[in-house]
Amino acid sequence: MTMEKVQNIALSPGGSAVRILDQTRLPGEVVYITLRDREAMYEAVKALRVRGAPAIGIFAGYCVYVLARSYGEAEFFARLDEDCDYLISCRPTAVNLARQVERMRTLARGMEKKPVPEIVEALGREARAIHEEDAAMCRAIAEAGLGLLHEGDTVLTHCNAGPLATSEYGTGLGPLLLAAERGMDIRAYVDETRPLLQGARLTAWELQNAGVDCTLICDNMAALAMKQGRIQAVLAGCDRMAANGDAANKIGTSGAAIIAKHYGVPVYILLPSSTIDLACPTGADIPIEVRDGEEIRSLWYEKPMAPAGVKCWNPAFDVTDHELIAAVVTEKGVVRPPYDVNLRKLFG
Ligand code: MRU
Numbered sequence: 557m558t559m560e561k562v563q564n565i566a567l568s569p570g571g572s573a574v575r576i577l578d579q580t581r582l583p584g585e586v587v588y589i590t591l592r593d594r595e596a597m598y599e600a601v602k603a604l605r606v607r608g609a610p611a612i613g614i615f616a617g618y619c620v621y622v623l624a625r626s627y628g629e630a631e632f633f634a635r636l637d638e639d640c641d642y643l644i645s646c647r648p649t650a651v652n653l654a655r656q657v658e659r660m661r662t663l664a665r666g667m668e669k670k671p672v673p674e675i676v677e678a679l680g681r682e683a684r685a686i687h688e689e690d691a692a693m694c695r696a697i698a699e700a701g702l703g704l705l706h707e708g709d710t711v712l713t714h715c716n717a718g719p720l721a722t723s724e725y726g727t728g729l730g731p732l733l734l735a736a737e738r739g740m741d742i743r744a745y746v747d748e749t750r751p752l753l754q755g756a757r758l759t760a761w762e763l764q765n766a767g768v769d770c771t772l773i774c775d776n777m778a779a780l781a782m783k784q785g786r787i788q789a790v791l792a793g794c795d796r797m798a799a800n801g802d803a804a805n806k807i808g809t810s811g812a813a814i815i816a817k818h819y820g821v822p823v824y825i826l827l828p829s830s831t832i833d834l835a836c837p838t839g840a841d842i843p844i845e846v847r848d849g850e851e852i853r854s855l856w857y858e859k860p861m862a863p864a865g866v867k868c869w870n871p872a873f874d875v876t877d878h879e880l881i882a883a884v885v886t887e888k889g890v891v892r893p894p895y896d897v898n899l900r901k902l903f904g
Pocket of ligand 1: 604607608609610650714715716717718721722726727728754792793794795805806807872
């Protein structure tokens with residue numbers, strides 16, 4: 557399967573539902589599901605059927621539109637507020653979810669005097685605009701990120717920051733996909749990414765499909781790979797970047813960055829501006845999602861891998877301190893430290 561054939565998020569014909577590729581079924585099965593009601597939409601995000609910061613923002617935009625189509629005139633804004641708050645409450649770390657839902661809500665609120673069909677139509681246009689803007693940003697990020705790499709390099713990836721997590725090229729995987737398109741030799745070690753294996757299940761699948769030379773490793777093998785000089789850069793996506801450049805991403809990213817610093821390997825965080833949260837001063841202000849311990853005890857394995865009932869702590873994200881980040885790659889180009897000054901200059 558080529559990456560063009562995979563459409564992770566789309567509005568159903570007629571616009572009465574959102575269709576997603578169920579990422580929990582990958583890499584074994586390519587299954588699309590159609591979501592019409594808000595409970596199913598919430599569950600899809602919670603269960604990571606649709607996941608990745610930009611992707612859940614795009615998805616939520618379409619959800620707001622689909623849900624708004626069923627509101628009556630009198631109840632329109634009350635139900636809009638209720639559904640927006642409900643969708644936002646699903647996952648806390650990626651700022652894209654709340655940001656895109658608020659973008660939809662603000663648009664509708666700004667049209668309060670207009671007839672409801674007109675507002676709904678505008679919401680549909682806005683949801684599509686969010687999706688198209690993300691695709692354009694991803695292309696620009698891929699281009700800028702590729703500029704930091706050299707023919708023959710091998711990079712380390714963590715989690716999945718490819719087209720599945722965004723649109724088209726993705727962020728962290730964008731330079732690799734672009735390099736493959738251009739016939740360049742840039743390879744990847746893929747962290748499996750415990751506990752939910754987004755690296756093994758999704759990144760390896762996307763890179764293989766795109767013809768990128770990739771090698772799967774367990775997360776705790778990255779230090780050896782760097783010590784042996786096998787890795788020239790770490791490429792990671794981001795769920796929320798604070799104003800000082802601290803970057804929340806999948807749990808394990810900060811560990812990889814600390815090891816990379818030790819071995820002198822540059823860490824590049826690739827993200828669209830929709831992931832930068834200048835209202836969050838530092839990483840300490842970013843809410844970290846803590847998920848069900850069952851994901852560590854037994855999920856994704858044929859049989860439970862830990863004693864029944866063992867206490868688990870399952871934070872889904874961590875924050876990479878800005879001191880560990882060599883550069884931040886955005887759709888407006890490469891940003892270097894000091895991030896507190898340079899991010900604001902570009903996006904303030
Ligand atoms: O829990 P997930 O799978 O949604 O976590 C996703 C990540 O951590 C990604 O790296 C991040 O959202 C960037 S995606 C371009």
